[in-house]
Amino acid sequence: MIWVKLAFGGFGRRFVEALAAAIVLAATSATVAGSLMVVEGARNTLGRAIRQDRPDIIEVKSRFNRALFETPRSGNLPPLTIPVYEPLIDPTELEKAAGDNQVVKRQSLFRNVVSGDSFLNIYIFGIDPDVERGLSSFSLARGRFLRAEDRAAAVIDQASAQALGVNVGGTFPVRKADGTDLQLTVVGILDGLELRGAPPRSAEAPSLRPDSTFVSSGAFVNIQTSEDIFGRESLTDALLIARSASDVPALVAKLQEAFRLEPGIFVTERYGQYQRKVRDFVLTLALFSAVSIATALLAGSFASNLLHDIYVERRRQYATLMALGFPPAMGIGPAVIFGLVLGLAAATFGGLAARIFVPRTFAMPSLMADLGPTKPTIDWVVVCSVVAIAIAAMSVGLASTMARLLREPIAATLSEASP
Amino acid sequence: MNEAFVSVRSVSKTYRRDSAPVSALREVSFEIEKGGFVRLSGPSGSGKSTLLNLVAGLDRPDQGEVLVAGIDVGRLSGSRASNYRAEKVGMVFQSYNLIPQLTAVENVLLPMIALGRANQGRARELLDLVGLADRSDHNPSQLSGGEQQRVAIARALANDPALVLADEPTGNLDDQSAQRVMELLTSAVRERGRTLLLVTHERDAAQTADKCLELRGGVVTSVRE
Numbered sequence: 001m002i003w004v005k006l007a008f009g010g011f012g013r014r015f016v017e018a019l020a021a022a023i024v025l026a027a028t029s030a031t032v033a034g035s036l037m038v039v040e041g042a043r044n045t046l047g048r049a050i051r052q053d054r055p056d057i058i059e060v061k062s063r064f065n066r067a068l069f070e071t072p073r074s075g076n077l078p079p080l081t082i083p084v085y086e087p088l089i090d091p092t093e094l095e096k097a098a099g100d101n102q103v104v105k106r107q108s109l110f111r112n113v114v115s116g117d118s119f120l121n122i123y124i125f126g127i128d129p130d131v132e133r134g135l136s137s138f139s140l141a142r143g144r145f146l147r148a149e150d151r152a153a154a155v156i157d158q159a160s161a162q163a164l165g166v167n168v169g170g171t172f173p174v175r176k177a178d179g180t181d182l183q184l185t186v187v188g189i190l191d192g193l194e195l196r197g198a199p200p201r202s203a204e205a206p207s208l209r210p211d212s213t214f215v216s217s218g219a220f221v222n223i224q225t226s227e228d229i230f231g232r233e234s235l236t237d238a239l240l241i242a243r244s245a246s247d248v249p250a251l252v253a254k255l256q257e258a259f260r261l262e263p264g265i266f267v268t269e270r271y272g273q274y275q276r277k278v279r280d281f282v283l284t285l286a287l288f289s290a291v292s293i294a295t296a297l298l299a300g301s302f303a304s305n306l307l308h309d310i311y312v313e314r315r316r317q318y319a320t321l322m323a324l325g326f327p328p329a330m331g332i333g334p335a336v337i338f339g340l341v342l343g344l345a346a347a348t349f350g351g352l353a354a355r356i357f358v359p360r361t362f363a364m365p366s367l368m369a370d371l372g373p374t375k376p377t378i379d380w381v382v383v384c385s386v387v388a389i390a391i392a393a394m395s396v397g398l399a400s401t402m403a404r405l406l407r408e409p410i411a412a413t414l415s416e417a418s419p
Numbered sequence: 420m421n422e423a424f425v426s427v428r429s430v431s432k433t434y435r436r437d438s439a440p441v442s443a444l445r446e447v448s449f450e451i452e453k454g455g456f457v458r459l460s461g462p463s464g465s466g467k468s469t470l471l472n473l474v475a476g477l478d479r480p481d482q483g484e485v486l487v488a489g490i491d492v493g494r495l496s497g498s499r500a501s502n503y504r505a506e507k508v509g510m511v512f513q514s515y516n517l518i519p520q521l522t523a524v525e526n527v528l529l530p531m532i533a534l535g536r537a538n539q540g541r542a543r544e545l546l547d548l549v550g551l552a553d554r555s556d557h558n559p560s561q562l563s564g565g566e567q568q569r570v571a572i573a574r575a576l577a578n579d580p581a582l583v584l585a586d587e588p589t590g591n592l593d594d595q596s597a598q599r600v601m602e603l604l605t606s607a608v609r610e611r612g613r614t615l616l617l618v619t620h621e622r623d624a625a626q627t628a629d630k631c632l633e634l635r636g637g638v639v640t641s642v643r644e
Contacts, residue, residue, distance in 0.1 A: 002521065002525050002528065002529075002532065005520050005521055005525070006518065006520070006521070009520030009521070010518075010519050010520030316516075317518055320516045320518065321518075321529065321533075322501060323475070323477055323504065323510055323516070324504065324505070324510070324529050324530045324533055324574070325501050325502070325504040325505020325506070325508075325530050325533035325534065325578070326501060326529075326532075326533045327497070327498045327501040327502070327533075328497045328498065328501065330533070331501075406497070409472070409477060409478040409479065410477045410478070411468075411469075411472035411475075411477035411478040412478070414477065414512070414516065415468075
């Protein structure tokens with residue numbers, strides 16, 4: 001009880017100043033927390049955009065050709081126009097141009113799988129299972145995902161599996177380039193997938209997402225198996241992962257130079273668009289950060305000044321405690337307790353006010369709007385910033401009193417006339 | 420001859436006032452025996468309070484040394500000086516220096532809290548000793564000047580210190596209160612066999628003191644045993 005009285009009792013007319021300091025600090029905390037919540041929300045939005053857009057990824061794709069077709073093995077079937085990427089990309093040339101950046105090879109095939117007296121169109125993707133899993137999203141319903149060492153194994157989506165009438169452990173035939181059939185064994189069934197840089201959907205095929213304009217289903221095999229089916233090593237498409245997003249423009253230039261004689265190969269990147277978004281984002285963040293910093297500095301210094309006056313008036317009291325034998329840390333303890341409680345209470349009220357009154361969603365201007373609305377977020381950065389402002393205001397207010405008590409003789413402070 | 424409990428040896432202290440040096444003490448030396456009572460007098464600005472502050476460890480001498488019970492007070496670090504004040508010294512100030520938001524008994528408890536030995540029963544006993552048992556739960560603002568100084572005396576005795584330092588304890592009191600406070604202070608300290616260094620202008624104190632020192636211009640000009 002004595003400590004509570006020492007810290008909070010006997011303010012007299014200074015109570016109004018303490019209250020004013022608390023209100024100013026609470027208002028500062030609310031403004032700063034609100035601004036930082038928007039900043040944090042925008043950072044999350046940008047983080048999401050980076051994860052989704054992956055500006056560090058360059059897509060290299062062959063020409064998309066509708067002229068290729070394959071004839072079903074049997075049955076009374078109409079002729080088909082089957083769109084596929086042409087396998088124009090020489091993997092050796094690609095790896096040479098990529099240097100030490102990671103190359104993710106792909107082969108996209110389109111095959112008719114004959115089942116009884118009907119057939120099924122199905123997209124077959126030759127992928128590097130280990131790398132692709134980190135780039136695209138695969139959700140397994142049953143079984144397991146592909147492994148690099150698998151041979152003639154496939155992971156197939158639920159819609160295709162249903163259409164083919166196969167389950168985990170079952171097989172289905174795929175026509176190879178040499179005219180023979182390869183029996184693919186199903187090792188896993190997918191109930192969801194998002195293939196990064198998937199080819200456009202141009203032929204009827206079973207699909208997990210019927211409305212999608214891109215291929216949202218198919219059979220996935222590893223690249224060795226797809227080479228067996230294709231009968232060649234050349235790629236239909238590939239992804240290049242740059243070591244850093246800023247390397248992308250130089251890498252694109254190198255790829256364009258490497259494939260300048262092959263007009264059927266297209267190099268696309270998202271880095272340019274991403275950069276424009278980032279520039280917009282940085283400007284928006286700068287605005288909110290500037291609001292936060294200016295508010296924190298102006299209001300914080302005002303609150304510090306009020307606290308300074310309060311501390312100066314109580315300085316003699318702290319010196320008396322030290323003269324009575326309180327160690328220095330205990331002597332200024334009531335001052336620190338008072339400042340911390342006042343500052344943290346103000347920060348808590350301000351933070352809660354920001355949490356209540358900041359809009360749930362915040363529409364960012366211009367290009368950032370492409371990323372969807374920003375959701376203001378309260379996290380440790382916001383909490384720590386608001387608490388830091390309160391502690392900083394208290395520390396600045398207490399600094400001169402503490403310096404006087406710890407550096408000057410106690411006798412000098414005791415001999416001060418009360419202000 | 421008894422061993423010196425307080426030994427002030429060639430102590431000098433200079434302050435700066437408006438950037439001009441002001442010599443508060445010059446080569447001051449004296450000793451107080453254990454259980455002794457020394458009265459220190461002199462005109463305003465003669466260095467009495469400075470000398471008391473040096474003995475209390477509230478300030479450091481520029482030259483010389485202040486030894487109390489063998490401890491070189493001027494060389495103590497912040498926390499050791501605090502411990503010295505809490506254990507060895509009881510201070511009575513002219514302006515009482517009571518904490519206004521605490522009651523009388525809480526003020527008396529403060530030195531005990533500093534040593535981690537808060538004992539409310541003892542605090543009340545001390546207030547009873549100074550005749551304020553019925554005022555122990557009053558705040559300083561509800562007490563007269565004399566009563567406040569009696570609370571300060573009780574506070575100075577809280578940890579049963581070996582040395583009591585009193586800086587013009589009756590300076591702000593009327594004659595009647597001053598006489599009572601002085602009697603109380605000297606009797607309480609003497610009954611306990613403690614050492615008392617008293618800065619005062621009261622002539623009556625000279626009769627009970629073992630030694631009277633007079634300071635003028637920072638120099639001891641007169642010593643009367």
